[in-house]
Amino acid sequence: MRMMTFAKRCAKEILRDPLNLFFGLGFPLVLLLLLSAIQANIPVELFEISSLAPGIAVFGLSFMTLFSATLVAKDRESALSQRLYTTPLRSSDFILGYMLPLIPIALGQTVICYAAALFLGLDFSVNILWAIVGIIPIAIFNISLGLLCGSLLCVKQVGGICGALLTNISAWLSGIWFDLSLVGGTFKKVAYALPFVHAVELERNMVSGDLIGATEHALPVLIYAFAANVLAVACFLRQMKKQ
């Protein structure tokens, strides 16, 4: 009950910010439309809708990191968190309250992305539903990363690190915009050591119905999601005690 009340408040804070709505929903849709238009004129295999839509769905989730980090950092800097720390809310209520509302938001964003892709020519199949569910681990990774950054950084730093650096890292190292084999070498190795490209491949395999291929990429994403979550909770509890 207490946790749900706090979670509801967090959801309202996120959804009432027009910038969040633009970057969370509008920007991925703009990218999808723009790249589909380019694809219509200059066909590239990577930008075929069955390949592009899963990539955009994963890329769009990098904004979840920005949302959760900004909310946590803002709260830390305001007196509201001090007030809430003196109430019967427990640390678990805070952590779940910050994280849980972002999961339906992430799922909503993914549904909108795939719905737009259907209009742009993606064939409808039950695989899309699996792909929507398959987004959850990378969504948890991104949300946890946000909790972690929000616990360590101030609002200004969050804007720079989560808004610019992380979205760029997740874009460059995900294989959405170019084939990583074209660069190869260390760049490719680094990309495959991180979860972004695995999340994109997981989604692409889900959409195409290749469950075995999807399983291969699910493991690194799950490991990263778990590790980020544990680290985020530890850092949040540390800052809570410190405050």
Place this chain on the structure above:
Amino acid sequence: MQAIKTQGLTKQYGNITAVDGLDLEIKSGELFSLLGVNGAGKTTTIKMLTCLAHPTDGDAFVGGFSIKSESEGVKGLIGVSPQETAIAPTLTVKENLELMCGIYGFDHYKTASRISALSKQFDLDGVLKRRAGRLSGGWQRRLSIAMALIGEPRILFLDEPTLGLDVLARRELWDVIRSLKGKITIVLTTHYMEEAQALSDRVGIMKDGKLLAVGTAEELMNLSGENDFEAAFISIVRGTKI
């Protein structure tokens, strides 16, 4: 009956002693002010009493619960209005109050009844649907205190409640605080002499983390031999009369 009792309460941040062996008793239903210049240790004292900061040494009992070992018990009976206005700016006034009701586990009926009572008490009816962040400083501070009272606390902590407010807003807030007097125990920090004198049953004067003197405004003036409260405060803080 005592609402708060501190025993050698001490807080150190590295080499700096923010609160130094504070021994204090506050009676139930009393409005007690901690008065001091900036850096006197008032806010740190409040932070320890509200379980926001852990004491380095000593202990305090709030409503009989130890702040060191029974923080859950303490949190169940206090309300806090921090120094900066502690509201959720993108939520409406009503949503802010509902948030606090939910956090205290109130059901639908109790939530409606508490919001109705506090809206009336704090004259918030006209602004219930407005975003809290768009209210003036005085109204935000009213809301902040109303939020602190949602859980029907036995002890209310007001940390510099009128800081940064204009004269009219300050006077209006004084009326609100006066209306609470006697119903619950209130611990207020301030560095405004006239505020401490006008509102308090007793005043504790702090300097450099130490409690220099405690008493009614009149007692403190007698103690210092001064005729007005400000002169008494200066005299006590400079250590010329005690």
